[in-house]
Amino acid sequence: xxxxxxxFGMAALHLVLIAVLIAWIYPFVWxxxxxxxxxxxxxxxxxxxxxxSFSLENFIRAWSLANFNQYFLNSILVTASTVLIVLxxxxxxxxxxxxxxxAGKKIVTNILxxxxxxxxxxxxxxxxxxxKILHLTNxxxxxxxxxxxxxxxxxxxxxxxxxxxxxxxxxxxxxxxAASFPTIFRxxxxxxxxxxxxxxxxMQSIWSWNSFMLPLVLTLSTPRLRTxxxxxxxxxxxxxxxxxxxxxxxxxxxxxxxxxxxxxxRYFVEGVAGSVxx
Amino acid sequence: xxxxxxxxxxxxxxxxxxxxxxxxAPTLALYVMFNGWPIVSGLYYATLDxxxxxxxxxxxxxxxxxxxxxxxxxxxxxxxxxxxxxxVVPIHLAIGLLIAVALNRxxxxxxxxxxxxxxxxxxxxxxxxxxxxxxxxxxxGPINQLLLMSGAIKKPLDFLGNSKLAMGSxxxxxxxxxxxxxxxxxxxxxxxxxxxxxxxxxxxxCGGSRLFRHITLPLILPMGAVIALLNIxxxxxxxxxxxxxxxGGPFFATDMVATYIYRFAFSSExxxxxxxxxxxxxxxxxxxxxxxxxLSNTLASRIxxxxxx
Numbered sequence: 001x002x003x004x005x006x007x008f009g010m011a012a013l014h015l016v017l018i019a020v021l022i023a024w025i026y027p028f029v030w031x032x033x034x035x036x037x038x039x040x041x042x043x044x045x046x047x048x049x050x051x052x053s054f055s056l057e058n059f060i061r062a063w064s065l066a067n068f069n070q071y072f073l074n075s076i077l078v079t080a081s082t083v084l085i086v087l088x089x090x091x092x093x094x095x096x097x098x099x100x101x102x103a104g105k106k107i108v109t110n111i112l113x114x115x116x117x118x119x120x121x122x123x124x125x126x127x128x129x130x131x132k133i134l135h136l137t138n139x140x141x142x143x144x145x146x147x148x149x150x151x152x153x154x155x156x157x158x159x160x161x162x163x164x165x166x167x168x169x170x171x172x173x174x175x176x177x178a179a180s181f182p183t184i185f186r187x188x189x190x191x192x193x194x195x196x197x198x199x200x201x202x203m204q205s206i207w208s209w210n211s212f213m214l215p216l217v218l219t220l221s222t223p224r225l226r227t228x229x230x231x232x233x234x235x236x237x238x239x240x241x242x243x244x245x246x247x248x249x250x251x252x253x254x255x256x257x258x259x260x261x262x263x264x265x266r267y268f269v270e271g272v273a274g275s276v277x278x
Numbered sequence: 279x280x281x282x283x284x285x286x287x288x289x290x291x292x293x294x295x296x297x298x299x300x301x302x303a304p305t306l307a308l309y310v311m312f313n314g315w316p317i318v319s320g321l322y323y324a325t326l327d328x329x330x331x332x333x334x335x336x337x338x339x340x341x342x343x344x345x346x347x348x349x350x351x352x353x354x355x356x357x358x359x360x361x362x363x364x365x366v367v368p369i370h371l372a373i374g375l376l377i378a379v380a381l382n383r384x385x386x387x388x389x390x391x392x393x394x395x396x397x398x399x400x401x402x403x404x405x406x407x408x409x410x411x412x413x414x415x416x417x418x419g420p421i422n423q424l425l426l427m428s429g430a431i432k433k434p435l436d437f438l439g440n441s442k443l444a445m446g447s448x449x450x451x452x453x454x455x456x457x458x459x460x461x462x463x464x465x466x467x468x469x470x471x472x473x474x475x476x477x478x479x480x481x482x483x484c485g486g487s488r489l490f491r492h493i494t495l496p497l498i499l500p501m502g503a504v505i506a507l508l509n510i511x512x513x514x515x516x517x518x519x520x521x522x523x524x525x526g527g528p529f530f531a532t533d534m535v536a537t538y539i540y541r542f543a544f545s546s547e548x549x550x551x552x553x554x555x556x557x558x559x560x561x562x563x564x565x566x567x568x569x570x571x572x573l574s575n576t577l578a579s580r581i582x583x584x585x586x587x
Contacts, residue, residue: 122560
């Protein structure tokens, strides 16, 4: 009797979860469905998810007429470059902060941690002016630098925590072989930190890919440098009638990141959980 | 000093210190450019009457701050930011915990799959979700069609265009968008509780809701305080969803400080940009966030200290 009651409760829980999750992901399913519909079909059947015929018309329109080919390339370039820069800077900083004692270490750590308290809300204005002084507004490099310059302290702490607990013997063997400081880092330490590299890569990819305020502000006068999010926002502004193309643009922008997440989610979820534990 | 460097003497130690700073240099350079400089120059900009476009700047002292403090539209956005925060944070904490408790059950199959789906909105681009939601929530969109068909409403509701409904709509969408993060936070907290505690309590005849109240809740409270803090600060900074979904409208009903600042600094809606004025509004609000953060932090450590007793 007890067992049957429990089984019933479990079935009910599954039912509730499934019902909630159908509503939960409905907007995405709707978006993907709408991107294959014709404009007329979209407005005739607003609720429906499955198009009458799978037409690639909207994707072609978004991809070449609305410049999503360019935006897609920009998003890829900005995301990949940002990830590379952030991996380099945070792994090296995390390595020395986690493994060495040197004069000024404490101050550096405190200054870096303090950055977590700064609200981007107003720093976007000085950042824009700084890039202007450096003649980097309306360039991809300026956007990449600004994206990489955000508060990466969580990643530095992740690397520092990891490198701290690697046994000293590993290094000592290398020192006897007369390996230099950077060689020890590159040949021995960095390869060991693969799980952290994984977490940082996926988290930073998702952040950069989804970034909106920075690319919006930094590409205001250079439409050809827009990222996908900014491009879709512009498309909506220019043409709020062509919802089928907007749905296609949204699908082009969101599907890659969703797929990346579903395959590599372990790293991401661990990173998010780690950031609240730390 | 590590053992390695001691063995190799002072020369090696000095060389290692140099290497340490060389390894920190890229981080510090980026930090100076994008964290340090904005604070210093921001404080300077706030004292200027400056469009940011020309070189003509006029020093106006604290006049910008006085003007911000006297602008009813600023206070409207200020109030909206807090209304938004007070709406979103309880959703994140309460519903997030509820779902996390359900997903944390050892005997629940497909828990990871469910978690993935709950988390999915988190990884999507907020700006794009905002745009798609305009259609989903439109008067002639799918949600309204569903409500009309079910007979729940007679006339379509203009979720984003009606100034009475708009704030509630952006709160719900924002709650949905970021709930997954909080589920993962809470799951991390729940998984930190040793199984033995539950087993011991069950042996003592403790059941479901009492178990939750007397064992789970006190143990996750300290981390709950941290989660609350992250949510409070995060929601006060919200921009992407608001900018794309309502752009602060209708009639400033969802105008937050972030969209207010953007309007004065970068948008052509209000004529010539006012960099100095926008920065001072940003600093004003930044200081508020820091104070709210510090207050919640004190509260959090008090909760922590209490539950440690």
